[in-house]
Each structure stands twice: as C-alpha cells, then as structure tokens.
Amino acid sequence: MKKKLYTAIGLMSGTSMDGIDLSIISSDGYDEFSNILDDYYEYDKNLQDQLVRLRDLVLTKKDLLHNSEKLRELERNLTLFHADAVNQSLKKYRDPIDLIGFHGQTIFHNPSEKITNQLGDGKLLSQMVKKKVIYDFRQADIKNNGQGAPLTPIFHYILSKKINQNFNVKFPVGFLNIGGIANVTKVINDSDNFQNNLFAFDIGPGNCLIDEWVRKNSNKKIDKNGELATVGKVDQLILNQAIDNFKINSYSQSLDIKNFDVSFARGLSLEDGCATITDFTAYLIAEGLKYIGQKNSITFLLCGGGRKNFNLISRINNYISNENSINLKFIDNYNLNGDYIESQAFAFLAIRSFLNLPISFSTTTGCKEFTVGGKLAENFQ
Template sequence: MKNKLYTAIGLMSGTSMDGVDVSLIRSDGFDQFTNILDEYFEYNENLQQELIELRNLIININDLKRYSSRLNELERKITVFHSKIVSELSLKYQDEIDFVGFHGQTIFHNPKQKISKQLGDGALMSQLVKKKVIFNFRQEDIANKGQGAPLTPIFHNLLSKRINEKHQINFPICFLNIGGISNITKIIKKDEKLEENLEAFDSGPGNCMIDEWVRKNSKKNFDENGSIAKSGKINQLILNQVIDNFKIDSFEKSLDIKDFDILFARGLSLEDGCATITNFTAYLIAKGIEHANGSNIKPIKYLVCGGGRKNTFLIQSIKDYLLHKKNISLNSIDDYNLNGDFIESQAFGYLAIRSSLNLPISYPKTTGCELPTVGGKLVKNF
C-alpha cells in the first residue's frame, strides 16, 4: 500500500540575495517524488540592495536588536514578495496545494549563539495565501545542539536512489552544492538506516567571495560562467599566502558568508582578483571533497548543483586541485535529468511535507544534532 501523496511549494532564496527559486512538487515524504514545475523570480534592484546592506550590518546578536525595526519592515517586504509568488503559482496549478515550505532569507547564522535568522513571516504568508505554511526550519535543529545546516541531505538521499536506478551509478554517491556556501552530502549505501547512511557538512565558500568581489569592483552582481576570472591572471604569491594563512579547522561547523572575506585580494584588478579568489574558493572546496572521500579508493561521483556549477573556471579549478585523486569525478547534476538550479527549492517542498508528518529532516551526521530532529513550524492563519 502506497503512502498518501501531498503537494507542496518549496521557496528558497540563497545567500546571493538575487531572487527566489520556486518548485512545486508532489511527495509522500519518503521515497515517492514528482517534480511538477520550477520557476525563478528575481528581486528588484532596491530590494536586493536593501537585503545586502542590512545583512552587512548584522555582525552579532546585538545587531539583531539594534536594527530590529528595519529587519521587521524588510521581513514584511520579503514575505509579501514570496506570497505573491505562491498566489501566482496557485493560479497556474488548479489542484489543491497542501503546504508551502518557506525557507526565508538568511540574514544571520551563528550556531554557537544558537541563532539562525531567516527573514520570513510564516503567519503573514499563511494569511495572505490561505495555505498551511511551514517555516523556521533551522531553529529546532540548533536547539538540539545541531548546526542548523545543511538541511538538504535527506532530499539528496531520495534523489540518489532515483539516480542509482535510472543511471546505474553505484554508491557511495555524493552531492556538491555550490551556493553562497558550498556543502557536501555523502550517501554511503542504498537502503541503510538514515542515521548511519547520511553524512553532510559545509565545505567552504561557494559563490560568496566571488560575488562580493564582483559587486564591489564592477556593476555586475556575479561572474557569469566564470568569464571575468578566465580573463584574469591568478596572483600566485597572494594565493599561496592566503592558502598558508587560512584553514578550515573542522568540518563539523556550519558556515556563514561572514566567515570569509576578500581583503587578501585588495589592490588587484577586477579580473586578476576574480581569478585569484575563484581559485582559492576551488582550493577550499577541493579540500572538503578530499575530507568527504576519506580513505575511499572506489570510483565516486560528485554530482554538482547550485549556481556555482555554471562557473566553468571554478569547476575546472576544483578538478585541477583533485587531479591526484583518480577515483573522484565531478559531474553536473543536470546530466541526470535534474535541474541543478532548483534542487534546494524542491528540497524545501519535500522538507515541508516531512515536517508536517513529524518526520526528521536532520540527523547527527548531517548537522551534528544529538538526535534525528523534526524541524519547521507549521502555521495555519486563515
């Protein structure tokens, strides 16, 4: 007997703060999954600028109080923006939508202080769209001594089974997500107990330093396809210095974009700075991959998703750092009939369904929580 299927909208806005990825999915919260549609909605320039400016002002917990009125106003704007998207999708899709998984816009993340602040008012959204909304996905994990991130591994686990069956890829299967921060999920076997079978961690910066450099030194918001970095020259002296001086001491801690800065590249041209920063980013991601690989000598595929997979200079630089690892290959997840732009938005639709069924969304080996944790807060405000 099959489990009941639910329909959910997943909303994800990442650290690039450029817009919202939206997915409509159907799932039982376990192994059944159908992707119905994916769309992207761009923030207007004023909203994006307001988000970036306010995020830059929030350095510590006291800043959340200091700028509380601005945060509240911005949260309302973000919620209204997301709610209009939900209403628009609801008109396109005539069947009942059971849940909305509302990630919100991360403005501050510090698990040490037990805070991960996402702007997004679930009660207001529920009132506006007349649907059950699940939001605040990270706080329960943090309360359970977890890092609050990454949360997508349980969805990666589902996708790994589909990819294994359709494309005959052997386990272990790894996912490398390159968003603002990069993270890695490792699924060891096909049907093992989840607590033992899933491993995940934030592996370093993704696009965050590259995006910041491009925004500060040009009128662009990111390095499309890595074209700026390709046209520059890596400053080997600066690169060697930053590699020597910066180490990720532990992969047990989740990361925030404020953990990284681009000061080491000051004085370089737009192109040379972009090339150097991109190569440094690749170095840290490669170190994360080596950590995930451990002593494994079997061939293992890393399926790359997120916006960073389109940066060909970054991807090639990662591969160059891994040339000595003959058993590791990097492949775009798009090669397996999945759209790498929308894995996280699909995931938050899936997490919303799991949360509503009181099923765990994080595990000790994915976020460091003490016990498998049911995250997310459900609100019905209509």
C-alpha cells in the same frame, strides 16, 4: 500500504540574495518524489539592496536587536514578495496545494550562540496565499545542539536512490551544492538507516567571495560563467598567503558567508582579483571533496548556481586531478535541474515536517539526536 502523496511548494532564497527559486513537487515524504514545476522570481533592485545592506550590518547578536525595526519592515516586504511569487505560480498550476515550505532569507547564522535568523513571516505568508506554511526550519536543530545546516541531505538521499535506479550510478553517491556556501552530502547506500548512511558538511565558500568581489569592484552582480576570472591572472603569492592564513581544521561546523572576506585580494584588478579568489574558493572546495571522498570511489553530482561558473569548476577539477577516486558530474545529466534542487528540497522538508518526520541527523548537522524541524502556520479560514 501506499502512503499519501502531498503536493507542496518549496521556496528558497539563497545567500546570493538575487531572488526566489520556487518548485512544486509531489511526495509522500518518504520514498516517492516527482517534480511538477520550477520557477524563478528575481528580486527588484531596491529589495535586493536592502537585503544586502542589512545583512552586512548584522554581524553580532546585538546588531540583530539594534536593527530590529528595520528587519521587521524588511521581513514584511520580503514575505509579500514571496506571496506574490506563490500566487503567480498558482495561476500556472491549478491543482490543490497541501503545503508550502518557506525557507526565508538568512540574515544571521551563529550556531555557537544558538541563533539563526531567516527573514520570513510564515503566518503572514499563510494569510496571503491561504495555504498551510512550514517555516523556521533551522531553529529546532540548533536548539538540539546542531549546526542548523545543511538541511538538504535527506532530500539528496531520495535523489540518490532514483539516480542509482534509473542511471546505475553506483553508491556511494555524493552531492556538491555550490551556492553562497559550498556543502557536500555523501550517501553510502540505499539503506534508510540515516544515522550510518547519510553524511554532510559545509566545506567552504561557494559563490559568496566571488560575488562580493564583483559587486564591490564593478556594476555587475556575479562573474557570469567565470568569464572575468578566465580573463584574469591568479596572483600566486596572494593565493598562497590566503591558503596559509585560512585553514578549515574541522568540518563539524556550519559556515556562513561572514566567515570569509575578500580583503586578501585588495589592490588587484577586477579580473585578477576574480581569478585569485576563484582559485582560492576552488582549493577549499577540493580539500573538502578529498576529505569526504577519501575512503571510497565516489561520484559527486554538481548542483547550485556555482556549477555554471565554468572557471571555478575547471579549477576544482585541477585540484582533484590526482584523486582517481573522485569524479564530478553535473546533476543536470540525470533528468534534474541543478538550479532548483534546494527549492525542491524545502518542499520535501515541509512534507516531512508536517508528518512529524526528522529532517536532520547527528551525521548531517551534528544535532544530539534526529530532529523534526519547522513550524506550521495555518493563518486562514
């Protein structure tokens, strides 16, 4: 019997804090998926500055409490910005929308203390756009002894099946998402036995260190296309010290951008710092790819904003050049837009949550048992 198709909007605001990725998809929450619309809404400078400033202030649980009033005000402003983005997109797509998957903006993430904080008022958003909203996706997983991340692997599984069928990319299929943090998913085959088929890890910084360095040392926000790093020269001594001083001994823990800092590059020029930090990031990502790809030949599909940093991708390829079993390909080569995989994923997760289907598993987040995440807000008449 054919399952019902739902139309959902996914809203994703990543650790770069530059704006909202918005996607509209159609899916049954199981195997069927088609993309309808993708859009991007850039934060105004005032909102972005507030987000970055508050995120930098909140380093502990106490900081959350100390800044609670500021966070509430910022959450309201952020939610209103999301509502405006949704309403603008609804003018472009006039068919009914069943659900909205609202990720929110991560301010603090500490699974060991069972805390994850994503700014975003699901009830207010529901009231403003007159739609059912699924939000707070990570808390249930953390309460179930999971890391609360990464949550996109179940969506990667659906994509892997489509890519295998349409382009004959053989299993296992990997996904390397380079956002603020870099994470990987490995799909062994097309079986829906997720506990033995779906594996995922955070493997290191993605864009976060490069972005932080550029923001602190120039009036730019990012190293566009890796142009600054390409001009700069890697300080090999500083790079080796950074690699020696930072070891990821286990990939069982989720990562936050606050696990890393750029102090090791202090004193370098803008360009040399970019080059050195980019190489450090590439090294850690490559080590993660080697770990997850060690048993089989595997193609990793690149998605996320970091795939556009050609210097970073080149350096990752340098570090895996002796690994004949690992190949990197851009997901854009397979009729998918690598900028919007996560926003599409949260639309898909909203549908699964609404259907009471699990979105995380012991092999993806480390939760005790599969977990149905997300809360439903239906705050309209």
